[in-house]
Amino acid sequence: MPRFSRLSLAPLLLPALACLSMPAFAGTPHVHGQGLLQLVREGETLWVELTVPAMDVVGFEQLPTQPQRVRDVEQAAQRLGDVAHLLKLPPAAGCEVQTASVESGLLPVAAQAPRHHADHDHDHDHDHDHDHDHADFHGHLELSCKRPDALRSVEIVLFVTLPRLERLIVQSLGETSAQEVRLQRGGDYRVVLP
Numbered sequence: 001m002p003r004f005s006r007l008s009l010a011p012l013l014l015p016a017l018a019c020l021s022m023p024a025f026a027g028t029p030h031v032h033g034q035g036l037l038q039l040v041r042e043g044e045t046l047w048v049e050l051t052v053p054a055m056d057v058v059g060f061e062q063l064p065t066q067p068q069r070v071r072d073v074e075q076a077a078q079r080l081g082d083v084a085h086l087l088k089l090p091p092a093a094g095c096e097v098q099t100a101s102v103e104s105g106l107l108p109v110a111a112q113a114p115r116h117h118a119d120h121d122h123d124h125d126h127d128h129d130h131d132h133d134h135a136d137f138h139g140h141l142e143l144s145c146k147r148p149d150a151l152r153s154v155e156i157v158l159f160v161t162l163p164r165l166e167r168l169i170v171q172s173l174g175e176t177s178a179q180e181v182r183l184q185r186g187g188d189y190r191v192v193l194p
Helices: 011-025 054-058 066-081 107-118
Strands: 033-040 045-053 095-104 136-147 153-156 169-175 178-185 188-192
Touching: 045 054, 054 066, 054 136, 066 095, 066 107, 066 136, 095 107
Parallel strands: 033 169
Antiparallel strands: 033 045, 045 136, 095 136, 153 188, 169 178
């Protein structure tokens, strides 16, 4: 799914976000302990995009086969699809979620895992040591804000939601400017929006 595909300014603004993220992810797009949060504000709409390693969300990156791990993945997807687990928005802005979705390579199998696991007897729960076995969670939210002028800053609450997360790169884009802020666990979690 292309990022921010519904933005009318996307052809102009996405290169700016790409340039901001290059130092953070050049050569290592999947970094345990580090997530990427993109906020785009256009008129009354705020788009929120999140990418974070599954290891930081559920503590594993292999396809879940145990019922508890399947539930962990499903519950994590629900949490990441709820803006209250990502950001604290100013109440005066009157923002309401219009659409929300969460994707992960762990989700399709997670929904089918109990049936799939029962179809054969061998154990899938052994440890794997494959450098290429990485999974991420990707959250996509679109909010409509009645008073966008009151949306000057947000407080990031993702460090509470994800205790394994250590660093978060926050890229924010307004109609006239862009910025990147790097947050660390234990630091200031307030981000001023451009």
